[in-house]
Amino acid sequence: MRIEINGGIAVDMFKALDIARGRDAMRVALSGVNWEIVGGVHTFTTTDSYRLHTVTVPDTGATYEDSVILSGDIVKAVQVCAKAAGKGSNIVLEIGEKLGVQFCDIHGTHVVGGIIHSDIVFCLNNEFPQCATIINMAKEVELPALFNGKYLAGVIDAATLWAGKDRPVTVESIHARKPGRVTAANDYGTFTGVIMPQRGGK
Numbered sequence: 001m002r003i004e005i006n007g008g009i010a011v012d013m014f015k016a017l018d019i020a021r022g023r024d025a026m027r028v029a030l031s032g033v034n035w036e037i038v039g040g041v042h043t044f045t046t047t048d049s050y051r052l053h054t055v056t057v058p059d060t061g062a063t064y065e066d067s068v069i070l071s072g073d074i075v076k077a078v079q080v081c082a083k084a085a086g087k088g089s090n091i092v093l094e095i096g097e098k099l100g101v102q103f104c105d106i107h108g109t110h111v112v113g114g115i116i117h118s119d120i121v122f123c124l125n126n127e128f129p130q131c132a133t134i135i136n137m138a139k140e141v142e143l144p145a146l147f148n149g150k151y152l153a154g155v156i157d158a159a160t161l162w163a164g165k166d167r168p169v170t171v172e173s174i175h176a177r178k179p180g181r182v183t184a185a186n187d188y189g190t191f192t193g194v195i196m197p198q199r200g201g202k
Helices: 007-018 074-085 132-137 149-163
Strands: 002-006 033-038 041-047 051-058 066-070 090-098 101-108 118-122 170-173 180-185 190-195
Touching (some): 002 007, 007 074, 007 090, 007 149, 066 101, 074 101, 074 118, 132 190, 149 180
Antiparallel strands (some): 033 041, 041 051, 051 190, 180 190
16 A cells, blocks of 8 residues: 655644544554555544544555554654655655564655655554444434534544635534534545534434
8 A cells, every 4th residue: 555645735634633533542443543545545534433534535546455554653653754854745655564564654755865754653453443334324414413512623623624724614414313524625635524413412
């Protein structure tokens, strides 16, 4: 698996994903970032079971299908590599394997002083939950609906981070008993945030 993307966009993407990443040590899979490539589209997903953030990035050159879970260390590693690569440079994420252990190599494409900064993040040997059904459930509008204020603010912040402050964020669904959905897009792909309602709505 391999993707090359603008460094600044990659930083914003993983920041947006990190907001919904799980922190429960007992649920290891949710502490990572799921990366899947299907049908020429890269999909990066995080969830803590209360909310779900996903970013899709088209890649017409990718004709294979695969998936891995990147450890949460990917967020910081991307920031470091993007900074080292310099403004406007691209960074590459590429999955490798050694002695049966999968890892993600992150490096910039811009050479500074003959050195390309790189970092390694290990992949998690766990199974990530299937999230497509949850996203597809978030299609209806029913008010009033109650949401955790922190989670609602987080999904709006993540959508704005991905799209940029001058582009719209779309609230596609709000429901008292089903997931709510927020989307945003930029020139690289689409962000989707899903948040579960709290009890007590209509």
